[in-house]
Every structure is written in structure tokens, then in C-alpha cells.
Amino acid sequence: MELSQRARLRAGDQGALAELFDEHAQAVYGYALRTLGDWAAAEDAVSLTFLEAWRLRGSLHRDGDSVRPWLFGLATNVLRNTARTARRHRAAMSRLPEREPVPDFADALVTRLDDDARLAAVRRALARLRRGDREVFRLCVWVGLDYASAAEALGVPLGTVRSRLSRARTRLRALTDEELTLDQKSALDREPGSGPGQVRHGGVGAARSTQGDIR
Structure with missing residues (x-):
């Protein structure tokens, strides 16, 4: 009788x-990227996740169907x-002297910057939620786990x-709209004021609804 993936993994x-990697690495990467907002950090998180899966394979229950909840x-x-390490890093960096930002106005970057800004707004809004709420949202909405699988992954009741x-x-929804509004206001505040012989241009790209991102 052929052993299940669960049994084979437990057996080393x-x-x-x-x-397991071939089946789930892309989903883990997407989860990490949306959570961390950094491509390199997301790749590192994928590697660490599967290293942990190998190291902790004995913690996988003998019985069950998919190992997806355990993996996530x-x-x-x-x-x-x-995230904890990143917070420590940011705190250390904040103590260093600030450098003047160098703006990039290349037209080819407008769409990318807009997408990044919306993702950043969602991530900031998520950071304002309770950790338990934040993790359930990520697993159910971003990863696509059902309620039972998310409960198993987090070790909480259904x-x-x-x-x-x-x-x-x-x-x-409310917090993301608030973050986007603050971003727009901050961008307008950074525009140079009008002076003699100057014409002030309005900011491009009004805040757009992110309901499609978070439903």
C-alpha cells in the first residue's frame, strides 16, 4: 500500500x-509577499517555511487529509x-541621519508605483488590526484557506x-480608505506652492477603492 504524502513526510x-514544495511554494510566496511587501524578504520566508516543515515534520499529525493548513x-x-525582526531593523535605522529622497518621475513607473502604494496602504491598514484578526484575514482571503483549515493552521476554534x-x-475597508486618503493628502502637501510665473499642477491619481483587494 502506497504511503500518503503526510506519512512519507513524517518518515523523513x-x-x-x-x-510539498512544488505544490505549495507559489502560494506560500504570495502569502509572504502580501504580508511583508518585499520580494526578497518573501523569498527568504518561503525558504524558512520549508526548512521549518522539514525540521518540524514530526509535529505533523498522523491522521488527516491535506497538509496545507499545517504548512501555512x-x-x-x-x-x-x-515582522518582529523587521521592526527591530526599522527602529535601528530610524536612529540614523535621514537622507534626502530622490524622486523618480519616469512615466513607466506610474502604474507600478500606484500598485505599490495601494498594497502599502492595505498592509498599513492590516497592521492596525489585532494580530489574530490580521492572520485570519491573510489565511482566509489571501491564501484561500477555508474556515476549518485556518482554524487548524492557527490552533483556534472554528x-x-x-x-x-x-x-x-x-x-x-475603513482603515484602507483612511490610509489612501492620508497618502493623497501627504502627496498634495509635498507639492511646491505657486509663485510668480509658476503654475501649480494637480496631483495625478486619486485614491481608488481597494474593496477588490480585500474582499
Whole structure:
């Protein structure tokens, strides 16, 4: 009788780990990228997640179907630690003298900058949620886990996942709109004032709704 992927992984079969990587690495990467907002950091998080999967393979329950909830539970822990390290790094960097920003007005970057700005606004809004609400939202909405799988990944009751997700969605819509409004106001405040012989140009790109991003 052929052993399941779960059983093979528990037994230390490296082929099972390779299969797990092929099946889920892209989804883990997307989860990490949306959470961290940094391509390189997301790639590191993927590597750490699968290293943890190998190191902690004995913690995988013998019984069950998909190992996806277990894997994303590990990814969530990796991202918690990564975010904690990033906060320490930002705190250290904030103590260094500031450098003057160098703006880039290349037309080819407008779309990319707009997308990055909206993602940054969503991430800032998420950071204002309670950690439990934030993690449930990421797993259910960004990763696509169902309630039961998210509950398994986080080790919480099913009802807790439902209530946290409902609360997160409600708060996130309002907070994201607030962040985008603040971004727009900040951009306008940075524009040079009108003077003799000068014409002030309006800012390009009004804040757009992010409901498509967070539903």
C-alpha cells in the first residue's frame, strides 16, 4: 500500500518534501509577499517555511487529509518572526541621519508605483488590526484557506475564525480608505506652492477603492 504524502513526510522522505514544495511554494510566496511587501524578504520566508516543515515534520499529525493548513501554520509563525525582526531593523535605522529622497518621475513607473502604494496602504491598514484578526484575514482571503483549515493552521476554534474574519473585513475597508486618503493628502502637501510665473499642477491619481483587494 502506497504511503500518503503526510506519512512519507513524517518518515523523513525528502521526496515528499520536494512534492510539498512544488505544490505549495507559489502560494506560500504570495502569502509572504502580501504580508511583508518585499520580494526578497518573501523569498527568504518561503525558504524558512520549508526548512521549518522539514525540521518540524514530526509535529505533523498522523491522521488527516491535506497538509496545507499545517504548512501555512508554519508560514504564519515564520512571518511573525520576520515582522518582529523587521521592526527591530526599522527602529535601528530610524536612529540614523535621514537622507534626502530622490524622486523618480519616469512615466513607466506610474502604474507600478500606484500598485505599490495601494498594497502599502492595505498592509498599513492590516497592521492596525489585532494580530489574530490580521492572520485570519491573510489565511482566509489571501491564501484561500477555508474556515476549518485556518482554524487548524492557527490552533483556534472554528467560531473564532468566523468572528475574526468578519471583524477584520469590516475594519480593513475603513482603515484602507483612511490610509489612501492620508497618502493623497501627504502627496498634495509635498507639492511646491505657486509663485510668480509658476503654475501649480494637480496631483495625478486619486485614491481608488481597494474593496477588490480585500474582499
